[in-house]
Amino acid sequence: MTLPSDPSSDPSAPSLPSSPAHGSRAKGAARRRSFLRPSHVWADFVLYTRAYMRNPEALFFSLLFPVILVLLFGAIFSGSSAPSAVPLYIQNLDGQNATTLAFYHYVEETGLVTIHNVSASAGPLGTYLSQHSESNGIVIPAGFGEQVWNLTHGGRGVPVALQFYDNPFDSTSAAIVSGAVQLALQNFKGAPVAYLAKAVPVGSLSFTPKTIDFEIPGLIGFAILMTPMFSMVNVTSEYKKEKLFKALSLTPLTKGEWLLSKILFNWLLTFLAAAILFATGILAYGAHVIVGPLLIPFLLVGPLLFVSLGMLIGTVSKRAETAGIIGNLVTFPMMFLSGSFIPVSVMPGWLQPYAKVWPLYYVIDGIESVSVFSDVAHALIDLGIVSVMAAVAFVAAVLVFRWREE
Amino acid sequence: MDAVISVDGLVKEYGKLRAVDGISFSVPTGKVYSFLGPNGAGKTTTVEILEGLRRATHGTLRVLGLDPWHDAGEVHRRVGVMPQGFRFFDKVTPLEAVQYYGRLFDVQVDAPALLRRVLLEEKANDTFDKLSGGQKQKLGIALALVNDPELVFLDEPTTGLDPQARRAVWELLRELRKEGRTIFLTTHYLEEAENLADQVAIIHHGKIVTEGSPAELIAKYGRGPRIVLEATPELLKVLQRVPGLSSEVKGNQVEVPLHQKQVLIDALQAIAASGLVWPDISTQRDTLEEVFITLVGEMEEGGEVRA
Numbered sequence: 001m002t003l004p005s006d007p008s009s010d011p012s013a014p015s016l017p018s019s020p021a022h023g024s025r026a027k028g029a030a031r032r033r034s035f036l037r038p039s040h041v042w043a044d045f046v047l048y049t050r051a052y053m054r055n056p057e058a059l060f061f062s063l064l065f066p067v068i069l070v071l072l073f074g075a076i077f078s079g080s081s082a083p084s085a086v087p088l089y090i091q092n093l094d095g096q097n098a099t100t101l102a103f104y105h106y107v108e109e110t111g112l113v114t115i116h117n118v119s120a121s122a123g124p125l126g127t128y129l130s131q132h133s134e135s136n137g138i139v140i141p142a143g144f145g146e147q148v149w150n151l152t153h154g155g156r157g158v159p160v161a162l163q164f165y166d167n168p169f170d171s172t173s174a175a176i177v178s179g180a181v182q183l184a185l186q187n188f189k190g191a192p193v194a195y196l197a198k199a200v201p202v203g204s205l206s207f208t209p210k211t212i213d214f215e216i217p218g219l220i221g222f223a224i225l226m227t228p229m230f231s232m233v234n235v236t237s238e239y240k241k242e243k244l245f246k247a248l249s250l251t252p253l254t255k256g257e258w259l260l261s262k263i264l265f266n267w268l269l270t271f272l273a274a275a276i277l278f279a280t281g282i283l284a285y286g287a288h289v290i291v292g293p294l295l296i297p298f299l300l301v302g303p304l305l306f307v308s309l310g311m312l313i314g315t316v317s318k319r320a321e322t323a324g325i326i327g328n329l330v331t332f333p334m335m336f337l338s339g340s341f342i343p344v345s346v347m348p349g350w351l352q353p354y355a356k357v358w359p360l361y362y363v364i365d366g367i368e369s370v371s372v373f374s375d376v377a378h379a380l381i382d383l384g385i386v387s388v389m390a391a392v393a394f395v396a397a398v399l400v401f402r403w404r405e406e
Numbered sequence: 407m408d409a410v411i412s413v414d415g416l417v418k419e420y421g422k423l424r425a426v427d428g429i430s431f432s433v434p435t436g437k438v439y440s441f442l443g444p445n446g447a448g449k450t451t452t453v454e455i456l457e458g459l460r461r462a463t464h465g466t467l468r469v470l471g472l473d474p475w476h477d478a479g480e481v482h483r484r485v486g487v488m489p490q491g492f493r494f495f496d497k498v499t500p501l502e503a504v505q506y507y508g509r510l511f512d513v514q515v516d517a518p519a520l521l522r523r524v525l526l527e528e529k530a531n532d533t534f535d536k537l538s539g540g541q542k543q544k545l546g547i548a549l550a551l552v553n554d555p556e557l558v559f560l561d562e563p564t565t566g567l568d569p570q571a572r573r574a575v576w577e578l579l580r581e582l583r584k585e586g587r588t589i590f591l592t593t594h595y596l597e598e599a600e601n602l603a604d605q606v607a608i609i610h611h612g613k614i615v616t617e618g619s620p621a622e623l624i625a626k627y628g629r630g631p632r633i634v635l636e637a638t639p640e641l642l643k644v645l646q647r648v649p650g651l652s653s654e655v656k657g658n659q660v661e662v663p664l665h666q667k668q669v670l671i672d673a674l675q676a677i678a679a680s681g682l683v684w685p686d687i688s689t690q691r692d693t694l695e696e697v698f699i700t701l702v703g704e705m706e707e708g709g710e711v712r713a
Contacts, residue, residue, distance in 0.1 A: 043509035051497035054533065242493040246459055247549075250487045251510040252479065404459050404478070 036260060040253050044261035052265070062227040062269050066219050067280050073215045073341070074285040086173040086345055088113035088180070089137040091125045097145030106184035113180045129165055133349050136177045137165040152188045172365065173345035175373040213288050213372050214343045216281040221364035222340040223273035224302035228266040229310040229331050235262070236314025237323035249403040259398070266303040274299055289371040294379050301383065301390050302363045308393035315401045334358040359389045408435045410557050410588040411456060416465035418451050425451045427612035428465070433590060438583055440591040440603035444702055448612040449592050450490055453561055456590070457487050470557060483511065486555035490562050492546030496535040500526055500545045507552040515552050524548045525574055539566035547575065558582060561592045576602055596695040608698060610705050620694050627700060628692030633670060635660040636686040644680045648672045
């Protein structure tokens with residue numbers, strides 16, 4: 001099918017601002033149809049970013065609000081040590097040895113843990129812990145105090161290992177316990193760290209963490225959750241209501257290109273928010289956080305997960321108002337329970353399992369493993385969990401999301 | 407002449423509801439084809455099927471020789487669409503919107519020139535949420551033209567426009583037609599269809615009630631041109647005595663069809679003979695609006711339309 005008369009060849013007709021040959025353009029475009037064209041993604045990204053920057057309310061919640069929270073939390077907890085003491089169950093099989101008692105004292109003095117004694121007659125500590133739904137414990141073996149005393153006084157001998165129990169999925173409290181023990185052992189000059197033998201290795205703490213150090217990963221998690229989730233719930237439901245998807249589907253922009261542009265935008269915003277949060281924490285409160293390269297995958301996979309979840313909610317809800325309500329019902333419990341504001345390790349024991357059902361928990365736990373504990377192995381486990389969740393949510397969102405109606 | 411759009415036995419069902427009930431028509435190249443119908447008649451559903459936005463339940467249809475659902479990508483490249491109640495992103499300006507569409511369609515577009523063409527130049531840098539209803543519509547039309555389309559779908563393009571702006575849009579549509587583009591116009595302004603359309607289809611309850619040029623439809627269903635006399639009661643008595651005139655009396659108006667020449671002459675002679683003051687005399691003819699109201703009214707009463 002061709003035009004009966006080429007408008008550009010009709011001198012009487014005011015020509016349109018553009019008039020490439022229709023046929024060749026259509027054929028060329030049809031060939032390229034199935035690909036993601038970077039020029040389309042870029043055009044949509046630029047337009048969306050520009051529009052977003054003109055929305056002061058959105059900008060406030062994406063970038064400024066988390067900063068206000070850091071400043072607020074930093075001011076509230078300024079100078080305080082650990083988020084609050086982690087419960088530590090100690091079973092002492094070494095009796096009343098003076099060195100052992102001193103070790104007890106030093107551990108307690110770190111302020112990182114609250115010690116609960118478990119009597120030797122209570123049976124294996126592992127069993128005791130699981131019966132009491134607790135995860136952090138140490139068994140001090142018989143002869144521990146004597147060995148430490150010998151070694152620190154120029155004596156020789158094989159270091160006696162402390163036996164650790166922890167929850168491999170809760171790196172925060174495990175690392176706090178590990179940190180407390182190491183800090184305590186530093187009081188015994190010459191005592192090698194080799195005293196620590198653990199079933200599950202966690203990173204070492206060379207400093208006493210402050211509350212602000214835990215708040216930053218939590219608030220980065222908050223930023224990773226809020227903007228992608230709310231912007232996508234809003235965009236998908238509003239575009240549907242305002243028939244903007246219909247308008248877009250009449251252009252060569254594909255669903256994939258549109259989605260990729262939204263993901264890119266959320267990545268940009270998340271990286272910005274993370275940079276601002278780190279900078280604020282470090283500059284305003286001297287937060288001790290490690291900005292390692294392993295943060296990058298979390299800042300990529302996290303927003304992808306919540307973009308997909310937001311899109312799913314916006315798409316499956318029939319009305320924009322319903323989408324908003326469902327979005328809130330998912331987002332707010334997740335925000336509070338996953339450790340955005342209060343680290344999960346200091347939540348009551350019975351509440352902690354409920355934290356672990358939310359995807360955000362693994363994002364925050366992972367960022368904490370990287371930036372507070374330098375615990376790569378643990379961070380990788382979290383990253384794996386988040387990646388699987390993100391992949392599932394992404395595939396589901398893409399399958400459910402439709403440009404056109406049947 | 408080639409048909410840009412050809413539709414045969416098109417049906418669209420939503421569950422038990424038949425929104426479009428077996429319609430057939432074709433749109434010749436380079437013409438303005440208008441769909442007229444009351445709200446809920448199935449106009450927009452049909453148009454959206456033609457645009458590849460919805461899938462037909464039954465029937466065959468070709469748009470530019472393509473299946474609009476399966477070849478949507480190519481159809482969209484070659485047609486321009488202004489959807490009903492056009493909306494765009496709130497915080498984007500018309501200038502940015504046109505440039506954005508230009509990038510999506512991979513065409514060089516002179517955005518200021520295009521906005522000038524739809525009389526939106528002054529608002530080129532205002533964000534969409536600051537535009538009036540009419541200005542938003544104009545942006546919709548501008549975006550429908552970015553890809554230099556062969557076929558333009560305009561779904562109620564002048565709804566919400568003031569009379570002056572409406573006339574300006576009509577002028578633009580005439581220019582587009584002059585450029586050889588085919589225009590598929592959905593409207594519920596009958597004056598608009600009468601002024602612009604080469605071909606009109608009146609659609610009601612998902613069916614095409616009748617089809618033809620506005621002049622043909624008026625000739626077929628209208629009462630034809632007539633002389634209307636505004637009579638005083640005395641004059642009415644005189645006129646009622648004229649043979650063949652009594653049935654044309656409505657209140658104080660007497661209508662005489664122009665083709666009944668003898669009746670008209672008799673009437674005028676009777677007035678002259680009576681010595682009474684001459685009444686106001688005017689000529690009238692049915693518009694598309696009257697035809698439309700008559701046809702849709704007949705359908706509403708459950709009757710069939712006169713063939």
